[in-house]
Amino acid sequence: MKSWVCADAGLAIKRVFLDEPDASLARALWAEWQEQKLTVIAPTLWAYEVTSVVRKQVYRRQMAPDAEPATLTTVLRLPVQLMRPPDLHARASELAQRLNRPAAYDAHYLALAEMYECPFWTALIILHTNDIHGRVEGLARIATLVEQTRAENPGVPVLYFDAGDIEEPSRRLSNLTKGTAMHRLLNLAGCDAAVAGNGAWLRYGPQVLGDHGRAARYPLLLANLRMSDGVLPPGVQPTTTLEIASDPEQRAGPWRLGLIGMTADMPEYSAFFDLSAVPAASLVRELAAALRQDGADAVIVLSHMSLKTDRELAAELQNDVVAIIGAHSHDLLPEGERVGRVLIAQAGQYAEHLGRLDLAWDGERLEVVRATMIPVTQATPRSPRVLAEVDVIEAEAARFLDEIIGELAEPLDFALDRECGAANLMADMLRERMGGEIAVVAAGQAFTGPLPAGPLRRGTLWDVCSSTANPAIATLPGAQLSALLAKGLDPAFAAERPHTLRGQERGLLHLSGGTMRDGVLHVDGAPVDPARGYRVAGSDWEFEHYGGYADPDWGLQIEYEVPTIDKVTR
Template sequence: MTIEKIHIYHTNDLHSHFEKWPRIRSFLQRRKAEHAAAGEPCFLFDIGDHMDRSHPYTEATLGRGNTAMLDDLGYDAVTIGNNEGITLAPDNLDALYRDASFPVVLGNLFRADGIRPGWAVPEAFLTTPSGLRIGLLGATADFTSSYEQLGWRIGGPGAWLAAAAPQVKEHCDLVVCLSHMGSTADDRLAEEAAGSVDIILGAHTHHVYPDGRMVGDTLIGAAGKWGHYVGEIELDVDRASGRIVRSRAAVHDTDALPAPEDDLSFDAELRKEAGVLMGTPVFNNPSDLPGSWTHPSPLSKFFSQALRIHTGGDCAMYNAGIFLGGLKKGGVSRMDLHSLMPHPINPCIVRLSGAELEEAYELSLDPGWPEIRLRGLGFRGEVMGKMIHHRLKRSEDGRLMVGGRPVRRDHTYRLATLDLFTYGFFFPEFKQVPKEYFMPEFIRDVLAEHAVRTFGHAGS
């Protein structure tokens, strides 16, 4: 039996934590060189959410800087995560991989007319020096409403992969799935596509498998989030039969890796470059607009008007923690706006009956909420902060008022809020009621739009 040793390295859910990138880059460059010297094939894959627009460099380049990093390191293939898929306008997503030399393997995303975008391929094939053929499949999580709002069609990723895997297996020795679906969906795929999928590289739910996970005969690797780990799969494959005779999975803690020269300066330099790229004033602010996490502020008053006008809401409600500072008097640039509100959060309208609005208002007064250290849901701040109410308050006689009029329990109201509140964690009712998302604009874009409308463009 003649064996070929194959090395696979995988990253996922970096979320633009570029402070980790120098060690990842140095480690992978070193490993690639070692394997090349030994005559052993080595492949690099990223499993999505490499970018996150909460980082100013990603915002300034709309993710193309992230793609360049992957390309410079010689990644062999990637798939996309929801941060690539639903935080970019379609034209920007089309441009994201325009100059990439690697394939974007993605089988379950289509344009509204059912045609796959030109930058994506449903499968790809790699060949080792001995002639072993590796088939790649990729799919991303199903955020149907968000993709449809942006003009895309998204299919069920697990069903697509399970159907495609046997067909790809017919044309290769090994099948590797790049899966931005989450751990539960990966386990299900391993069961449903038993015999057709050899390796699943997982992402999305930020799980870590230090030694891999076997489900049947399928090996699943996963490397956590934010660049904390680099995943590795090592395979011994019989060249004659294409059968895996030994497999090993591991993760490498990036904090334990040797620090290259630019370990501390890399992220700082990217932020400096972003400041230049986004440094031109968008509007001139006539006076300081301080913000606050603990009480209504001049900034929250201004943003409340912006949110209600943009969405056409009857009233508005959101958390003050979205403001990471205030707006200074004078020229305000895109960099200033991004520093103030770095969140990839979209505005939305929730349609509620008067009775449902009453219930939501009472929930929003929970005294424990302002101090919650909120993580995820698109929020990139520190604490949730006080709930801000705009055109929504109790009168002296205890009645809830919208725009100065008593709420009618059987009337439908349009509440302007943030998309993070529609996932059911704070307001369970919001998950079920009719909603309208405004995409691709983020809440910082809404603020900028209102400021330009109010004060005019800078220099005008």
């Protein structure tokens, strides 16, 4: 058994600062070393680093000035043997050069551990979110918590990852910018990497990922989806490698963390965009091996694939990844979930929690010591930097929304329980745009309010029509069309508030190109022919299984104009 253990300054600080969230873990680790009669060693620069950390705490007003001398004395009296063996600096320089580090601070710890043939322990904190879905205020509060966590953990690297669906087409700022605004805000929240979910580009098309990637000052990851020519969508990369330094202000550290981004495979990808998915487990295994070959010491997956899929992946990747930070299924895992050696983490939804992983690196393996959740409450202050950027984006949007795009000769009323002018307008537009004989539109997914007479501005239309539906057309036999209409005109069905509509009632189905007489559909003045095929315009909401109008067994061949997404408001 080795009689030495090399520990960085971060673990020493955690042992002394009793009010730190994981100080007990650091004290337990030190107690274990003592029980094993291990001597804690560090290079002489350890004393300079801990002194600097204490000074920063005072300078940043996180410690009272009169507490500085006693705190520093306590840290410097820790049982740490400072070592300066011959050739330490030369070996540290060699390691820094071999590992392509711009500085050699942490390489001294690596060199010392190598010389004494002992483990090198350092700490790492990972914060994570998922499925924020356009909640701007929640993200502003998360930004505060990220900043606080970094300030409360001097000498310890704190990384923040988002596992996808930061965007949401039904939320104002995200909708107006096709999700790009959320990435601008995520920059200011201190994000280090994110995976592309499905919330935005499933509606706007994969080309919008290029806008997201340009806005993001962090790697936007997506490894498992391919365009028809076999390449990745624009704006994303499959993997990235982060340098982990004991001092967060350094640009490089003694070890590297590899990240892989994966997102859910959905049938709409091939139907809408001619995208295909690569099998997940074999791809992750291949990419993890490549990351390690390129210098990564450990690998974590950012997965927007659901808890069920993450469990399956973890079972197959026991020797390939340390953890899977998940999303898509909106699960809250307060203490994480272990599948063998792999920890699965997921932080719920809508910026209601910030996940935290405390990890330890012993020079050979990265281990998740603890997984916890930090509640995001109304009492959490909102980040001024995030709010200032919101104001900038709102000013940009205001100019766009003030443009006049048309004129209404008379006001259009809106109702969910009867025929209304606003939904009739949408039905007429879809029938003309898609070249249908008939058009069907559910009032609740198309509009949320009336339109006034006179000049029509983008902003006025957007306020009552933020629909994320895609224009579509399908051929339905008269019998199926009649069944779809019967369901859409059922008052009880129309009053439902499905989760997909975020609490809005479905509203009654509206027609263009046909009339209902005594419960029977008439087209061109004649009753519908049950056997004849009719070209029917609508949207994915009226035709796909999740809308609930069409029977999946019909096997409709739906043609989409994708991405359109309420082009009038764009």
